[in-house]
Every structure is written in structure tokens, then in C-alpha cells.
Amino acid sequence: MSALIEVRDLGKRFGNVIALQGISTSVRSGEVTCVLGDNGAGKSTLIKILAGSHPHGEGTLLIDDQERRLSSPREALDAGIATVYQDLAVVPLMPVWRNFFLGSEVTRGRGPLRRLDVARMKETTRTELAAMGIDLRDVDQPIGTLSGGERQCVAIARAVHFGARVLILDEPTAALGVKQSGVVLKYIAKARDRGLGVVFITHNPHHAHPVGDRFVLLRRGRSLGDFAKKDLPMDELVSMMAGGAELESLAHELERTMGTDSSVVSELRADLQ
Ligand SMILES: Nc1ncnc2c1ncn2[C@@H]1O[C@H](COP(=O)(O)OP(=O)(O)O)[C@@H](O)[C@H]1O
Numbered sequence: 352m353s354a355l356i357e358v359r360d361l362g363k364r365f366g367n368v369i370a371l372q373g374i375s376t377s378v379r380s381g382e383v384t385c386v387l388g389d390n391g392a393g394k395s396t397l398i399k400i401l402a403g404s405h406p407h408g409e410g411t412l413l414i415d416d417q418e419r420r421l422s423s424p425r426e427a428l429d430a431g432i433a434t435v436y437q438d439l440a441v442v443p444l445m446p447v448w449r450n451f452f453l454g455s456e457v458t459r460g461r462g463p464l465r466r467l468d469v470a471r472m473k474e475t476t477r478t479e480l481a482a483m484g485i486d487l488r489d490v491d492q493p494i495g496t497l498s499g500g501e502r503q504c505v506a507i508a509r510a511v512h513f514g515a516r517v518l519i520l521d522e523p524t525a526a527l528g529v530k531q532s533g534v535v536l537k538y539i540a541k542a543r544d545r546g547l548g549v550v551f552i553t554h555n556p557h558h559a560h561p562v563g564d565r566f567v568l569l570r571r572g573r574s575l576g577d578f579a580k581k582d583l584p585m586d587e588l589v590s591m592m593a594g595g596a597e598l599e600s601l602a603h604e605l606e607r608t609m610g611t612d613s614s615v616v617s618e619l620r621a622d623l624q
Pocket residue numbers: 365368369370388389390391392393394395396397572
């Protein structure tokens with residue numbers, strides 16, 4: 352089956368900073384593409400390109416086999432690409448159902464008689480959450496009373512309801528404990544099983560491997576490869592990630608003690624490239 356999104360040799364610069372270079376991967380219906388890398392690796396830059404927040408520089412972006420250059424988040428949404436950012440942009444004191452429909456409220460009646468269709472919005476929220484396997488007793492409770500994992504799940508269910516075909520999740524497990532992370536991973540699998548293409552950004556190989564079908568590893572803006580799961584066992588993924596983190600902190604430590612212009616540091620930096 353053809354890809355929902357495909358990128359070939361994608362690159363992005365900010366002035367002189369090369370934030371991304373030579374990135375190739377794909378996102379398919381019913382699959383999870385994981386984007387892994389340490390801080391500064393270029394993960395957010397990559398998803399901002401897919402989400403329409405940054406136009407790409409070099410390379411090719413294909414959506415449904417059509418070459419595209421997205422110039423606004425609206426264009427990405429119209430193509431069915433929804434992004435759930437880490438901060439989630441919810442209003443904590445508002446009920447779950449209000450947050451679910453925020454900015455897309457359902458109304459009934461016309462003209463001066465137009466009213467919010469509260470009953471319908473509550474019912475839709477309940478059924479959409481149930482379809483994702485989330486059983487909330489009360490959609491009237493403030494969303495701030497839900498756990499971090501549950502809030503992520505409401506955001507996922509919302510994106511699905513409003514017609515997403517591709518769901519981009521920027522580090523949804525980064526601020527969560529083990530149990531809550533498990534909850535989010537379960538809903539990622541659920542969205543995948545409903546036929547969405549999911550882009551899951553994380554720096555944790557233990558979160559990525561169980562749900563991922565495809566893995567793109569970024570280091571300092573470059574790709575270490577685009578792997579199918581069968582070609583990248585868990586232990587290899589872990590050691591590729593750990594290698595990067597270790598060298599990175601070693602380089603950092605050496606810079607601190609020896610100064611940035613030391614030859615040892617520049618050789619190590621060159622190895623890291
Ligand atoms: N708007 C921007 N202007 C200049 N440089 C940026 C901008 N956004 C990101 N960068 C740079 O691009 C690189 C990758 O950043 P980012 O994509 O945020 O990494 P990650 O999400 O993996 O931590 C970093 O060196 C960062 O400083």
C-alpha cells in the first residue's frame with residue numbers, strides 16, 4: 352500500500368544552522384513511525400515540517416503520492432495530518448467535553464436561536480473516548496482532574512474524531528511515569544489499529560520499540576537510518592541510542608574541561624557527525 356506521507360532526503364536550515372539533513376522515511380496507514388533522538392537532534396523540526404509549521408528546505412515531501420510544500424498548519428490539517436503537542440493546549444478548568452470540541456463547537460438552531468448543542472457534544476465525547484477504550488464516568492469533570500496520560504488520550508481521540516489520517520505525537524510520554532506511559536502506548540496502538548498512520552516522537556527506545564513499525568534515528572540533524580522493525584531488534588536500537596547519548600555527554604564534558612577549541616573535542620565532534 353502506498354504511504355500517507357513520504358519524505359526523501361529532506362533538509363532544513365535556519366540561517367547557518369543545519370537543523371536537518373538527508374532525512375528519508377514514510378508513514379503508512381495502520382503503522383507507527385517512531386522518530387528517535389536526543390535533545391537537539393532535529394525531532395521537533397521534522398514534525399513541524401510535517402505539521403505545516405515550517406516549510407522544508409531541500410528534498411521532497413509527498414502526501415498521498417503528491418509532491419507538497421506545506422506553508423501552514425491549516426494545510427496539514429486539511430490533508431488529514433493532526434499534531435498533538437506536548438503542552439496539549441487544554442483549558443484545565445473546562446470540562447472534558449468542552450476541551451474536546453474547543454474551537455469546533457457543535458450548535459443547533461439558527462440566527463438568534465443558535466445554541467451550543469451540549470447534549471450532543473457530551474454524547475459524542477463519551478462515545479469517541481469509549482471507542483479508544485477510555486471509560487470516563489463523567490465528561491463534565493474538568494480536564495485538569497485527569498491524569499497526564501488520560502489527557503493525552505483525549506487529545507488523540509479528538510484528532511481521530513475530527514478526521515485525522517496521520518497523528519503526530521511530540522514526546523507524549525516524556526513527562527510521564529512508567530504506568531502513565533503504558534497507558535499512552537496503549538492508545539497509540541489503538542489509533543494504529545483504527546488505521547491511522549502515527550508519528551511517535553520520543554527519546555526512549557523502550558517506549559518506541561513495542562509499538563513501532565518503523566524507526567528513524569536522528570543525531571545532530573542527520574539520519575542514522577530508517578529501519579523496519581524486523582531489521583532493528585530492541586537491543587540494537589537501545590545501543591544506537593545509548594551510544595549517541597554517551598558520546599554527546601562526553602563531548603560536552605570535554606568541552607567544559609578543555610575548551611571548545613581543543614583538538615580532542617573537535618575530533619570527537621567529527622566522529623559524532
Ligand atoms: N526556529 C529555529 N531557529 C534556529 N534554530 C533552530 C530553530 N528550531 C530549531 N533549531 C535548531 O535546530 C536543531 C534541532 O532542534 P530540534 O528540532 O528542536 O531538536 P529536538 O526536538 O530533537 O530536541 C537545534 O540545533 C536547534 O537549535
